[in-house]
Amino acid sequence: MESSMSYAKIVGSGGYLPPRIVSNDELAAELATRQIATSDTWIVERTGIRQRHIAAPDVTTSMLATKAAQLALDDAGVTAAEVDLIIVATSTPDFIFPSTACLVQANLGAKGGAAFDVQAVCSGFVYALATADAFIQAGRSRVALVIGAEVFSSILDWSDRGTCVLFGDGAGAVVLKASEEPGVLAAQLNADGSQMKILCAAGNVMHGKVVGDPFLRMDGQAVFKLAVTALARSAKEVCQQAGIDLADIDWLVPHQANVRILNFLSRKLGIPDEKVIITVDKHANTSAASVPLALDAARRDGRIKSGDLVMMQGVGGGFTWGSVLARM
Ligand code: ACO
Helix, strand or coil, X not given: CCCCCCEEEEEEEEEECCCCEEEHHHHHHHHHCCCCCCCHHHHHHHHCCCEEECCCCCCCHHHHHHHHHHHHHHHHCCCHHHCCEEEEECCCCCCCXXXXXXXXXXXXXXXXXXXXXXXXXXXXXXXXXXXXXXXXXXXXXXEEEEEEEECHHHHXXXXXXXXXXXXXXXEEXXXXXXXXXXXXXXXXXXXXXXXXXXXECCEEEECCEEEECCCCEECHHHHHHHHHHHHHHHHHHHHHHHCCCHHHCCEEEECCCCHHHHHHHHHHHCCCHHHECCCHHHHCECHHHHHHHHHHXXXXXXXXXXCCEEEEEEXXXXXXXXEEEEEC
């Protein structure tokens, strides 16, 4: 690469989970009061999920996003005033408008710069990261905050045991800085809108009323199959783009939906389990927040170090999927 070319380098990360932890047993007991049968055994065997964090009813996505963003700024040693781009990936924004990114900008006391949301459901963070990378490479941003944040508990049908046990709330963030040193090496994004029905929340507020179905609906088995195939193909393509061998990847940080999806994926790619970051057991599926939360957890516990080659992957509603390859 030419020396004038800027890389987007991850210089800090932060993660925030609402304090209330709901174990599978607690959730099963709560559902049992409404004659809905589930169990810790079923949830663990089918998904690997053991608990999730659930936000209090008055807590919004921008609140979680702001906490994660502040932690990421502190970690990077960057002030809010230096940030010239804020992208929030979310499917559970506070409002129809303004964007959650604008609310975060105000909460942080940052002024000027661009702020907008990205909607790609569980692929949202990877989409937002690829977008911020493109801004930095084009010289349109020097310091960017990329956040994935969700209060997914607010769009769950708590009488549908096939979905309500799978998700949790939280936020994760990274700070990207323009750098001469390698950072993001390649990005690969995809969508297939013809598959919208297998995972959607097909409702809205119109003319003062909720129209359509405001809750998440999913064909679990269809999502499972598509997710594994799409992520495996995307991993190979992003490596090819960067001229990197899959075997050279130090850490795979995939979207955290289900341990079984991650096991199938790592086997398909020939990546040893020790190189796969897993947080879904503790966080459940936090949609757009899952990848930055997992990345932050592994940076903070010392597994992911400076210089490591990391592949982040998202997959979710849309249908959408994609990968970002980054040198830490
Ligand atoms: N507790 C107990 N039983 C349940 C529960 C529950 N929470 N949910 C469903 N069941 C029952 C079903 O009713 C069904 O009963 P039946 O045989 O009497 O009809 C039985 O369990 C089997 O149901 P399936 O849906 O076939 O179970 P499956 O093994 O496919 O597991 C699951 C379901 C976990 C959703 C799985 O399909 C899956 O993981 N899919 C991936 C989807 C995913 O992770 N989505 C997250 C969002 S998408 C994303 O982030 C990419």
